[in-house]
Amino acid sequence: xxxxxxxxxxxxxxxxxxxxxxxxxxxxxxxxxxxxxxxxxxxxxxxxxxxxxxxxxxxxxxxxxxxxxxxxxxxxxxxxxxxxxxxxxxxxxxxxxxxxxxxxxxxxxxxxxxxxxxxxxxxxxxxxxxxxxxxxxxxxxxxxxxxxxxxxxxxxxxxxxxxxxxxxxxxxxxxxxxxxxxxxxxxxxxxxxxxxxxxxxxxxxxxxxxxxxxxxxxxxxxxxxxxxxxxxxxxxxxxxxxxxxxxxxxxxxxxxxxxxxxxxxxxxxxxxxxxxxxxxxxxxxxxxxxxxxxxxxxxxxxxxxxxxxxxxxxxxxxxxxxxxxxxxxxxxxxxxxxxxxxxxxxxxxxxxxxxxxxxxxxxxxxxxxxxxxxxxxxxxxxxxxxxxxxxxxxxxxxxxxxxxxxxxxxxxxxxxxxxxxxxxxxxxxxxxxxxxxxxxxxxxxxxxxxxxxxxxxxxxxxxxxxxxxxxxxxxx
Numbered sequence: 001x002x003x004x005x006x007x008x009x010x011x012x013x014x015x016x017x018x019x020x021x022x023x024x025x026x027x028x029x030x031x032x033x034x035x036x037x038x039x040x041x042x043x044x045x046x047x048x049x050x051x052x053x054x055x056x057x058x059x060x061x062x063x064x065x066x067x068x069x070x071x072x073x074x075x076x077x078x079x080x081x082x083x084x085x086x087x088x089x090x091x092x093x094x095x096x097x098x099x100x101x102x103x104x105x106x107x108x109x110x111x112x113x114x115x116x117x118x119x120x121x122x123x124x125x126x127x128x129x130x131x132x133x134x135x136x137x138x139x140x141x142x143x144x145x146x147x148x149x150x151x152x153x154x155x156x157x158x159x160x161x162x163x164x165x166x167x168x169x170x171x172x173x174x175x176x177x178x179x180x181x182x183x184x185x186x187x188x189x190x191x192x193x194x195x196x197x198x199x200x201x202x203x204x205x206x207x208x209x210x211x212x213x214x215x216x217x218x219x220x221x222x223x224x225x226x227x228x229x230x231x232x233x234x235x236x237x238x239x240x241x242x243x244x245x246x247x248x249x250x251x252x253x254x255x256x257x258x259x260x261x262x263x264x265x266x267x268x269x270x271x272x273x274x275x276x277x278x279x280x281x282x283x284x285x286x287x288x289x290x291x292x293x294x295x296x297x298x299x300x301x302x303x304x305x306x307x308x309x310x311x312x313x314x315x316x317x318x319x320x321x322x323x324x325x326x327x328x329x330x331x332x333x334x335x336x337x338x339x340x341x342x343x344x345x346x347x348x349x350x351x352x353x354x355x356x357x358x359x360x361x362x363x364x365x366x367x368x369x370x371x372x373x374x375x376x377x378x379x380x381x382x383x384x385x386x387x388x389x390x391x392x393x394x395x396x397x398x399x400x401x402x403x404x405x406x407x408x409x410x411x412x413x414x415x416x417x418x419x420x421x422x423x424x425x426x427x428x429x430x431x432x433x434x435x436x437x438x439x440x441x442x443x444x445x446x447x448x449x450x451x452x453x454x455x456x457x458x459x460x461x462x463x464x465x466x467x468x469x470x471x472x473x474x475x476x
Contacts, residue, residue, distance in 0.1 A: 030233055034145050034157045036206035040137030041161040042109050042199050045168020047130050053176030054189040061186045068120055074422045075124045079131020081415035085135030088408025095216050097142035099136055101207040106133030107200035115194045139411040146395030147213040151463045155332040158392045163325045170318030215400055218246050245465040249400055262297040264402045269475035274406050277397050281414035283448035284390040287348045288441035289382045290418050300368055313372050317379050324380045328388030337389050338461050341452045344385025349445035352380035354437040366391055398457040399468050
């Protein structure tokens with residue numbers, strides 16, 4: 001018995017071990033590409049979040065009025081609206097990777113400019129440049145990851161960008177608190193802003209190691225390169241199948257005279273999808289997330305909490321953002337997009353309503369702490385259910401030929417809404433009180449629930465190509 005051949009069993013075992021090793025290697029490559037690209041998301045989060053704590057010191061050092069403070073906050077958003085629009089459009093022409101690279105250059109220039117600012121005009125100019133970078137990565141990074149990710153991992157990898165956004169916001173809160181605690185210099189804000197140079201350099205260098213999107217490569221008649229990228233990021237059989245699906249979709253549109261981006265909105269089903277993308281973007285912003293991110297320390301300080309305590313409280317908001325996004329990443333692989341969005345919209349409406357009640361019936365330190373708790377609850381529903389799903393749906397919704405163009409339109413409306421909310425929020429509080437400001441978000445969140453319930457299609461569980469076929473059939 002001992003002399004019987006035993007070759008077949010080890011062969012199967014070795015084959016299984018080799019397959020598992022290959023799968024792990026492929027996943028590591030996917031994770032590495034997503035990790036480099038999502039440094040853009042980290043910068044998005046840090047540059048939008050750092051102003052929350054730094055603004056108190058910038059206002060004092062540069063002698064800014066309330067209106068000037070809102071301009072300093074909002075000018076980045078104006079830049080982001082432009083950067084998102086053109087970044088998405090240009091990515092259809094030059095490629096997703098090229099836009100991410102140039103965004104890293106904008107981050108470097110904008111950060112240096114804001115750190116060296118000596119007056120409001122210089123600060124505004126630098127933050128507009130930062131905004132161009134923020135807008136570009138907000139539009140292109142989810143698209144890029146959605147296009148390089150396999151369908152079964154798309155939710156997790158796209159939402160890695162959202163994790164990096166909220167991690168950037170948390171890092172900004174921690175950096176602000178630490179720097180404020182160790183120095184009392186009037187120019188402490190310069191150090192707060194300067195920290196963004198580290199991830200900006202990382203993104204600039206990391207872009208050298210990013211492949212172009214295989215879908216973009218096929219769309220630009222670079223089939224051999226697309227096949228090579230797919231084989232680096234998939235097992236050979238899956239790579240060949242996916243290549244065939246992508247090629248079929250592109251070939252089906254190759255001779256369509258109406259698919260040029262400027263004319264594409266004349267195609268009914270595409271026009272509907274773009275409007276749905278705009279709707280999803282507005283739902284996210286009009287729920288009030290960035291009013292909380294930008295102005296939480298100011299609101300809490302005005303309610304009676306000390307300046308240092310208000311800045312430190314931002315860590316609780318940022319920490320909840322990270323934890324909620326990680327939970328959301330787990331859920332998006334198991335729960336459909338629409339139920340998650342609707343849950344989040346009801347949750348944030350209830351949280352804003354609680355803030356209204358607290359400002360009305362409670363006072364003193366109890367009110368300040370209670371409002372902070374309500375804001376943390378709001379962030380949980382926003383990040384776990386709304387923000388986690390918003391960017392994922394936007395990366396899935398649009399047809400391949402104009403994905404960047406359509407994403408740019410949606411992101412333009414998203415950043416424009418962000419800008420309007422950021423400009424209006426402090427002025428509404430000054431004129432009508434916090435109850436009116438947070439009460440408005442209750443109404444807008446419920447309108448978002450209605451939109452999601454009746455209009456938004458489900459996008460989970462299909463390849464981008466199969467999803468495009470289904471949505472075209474539904475809305476043509």
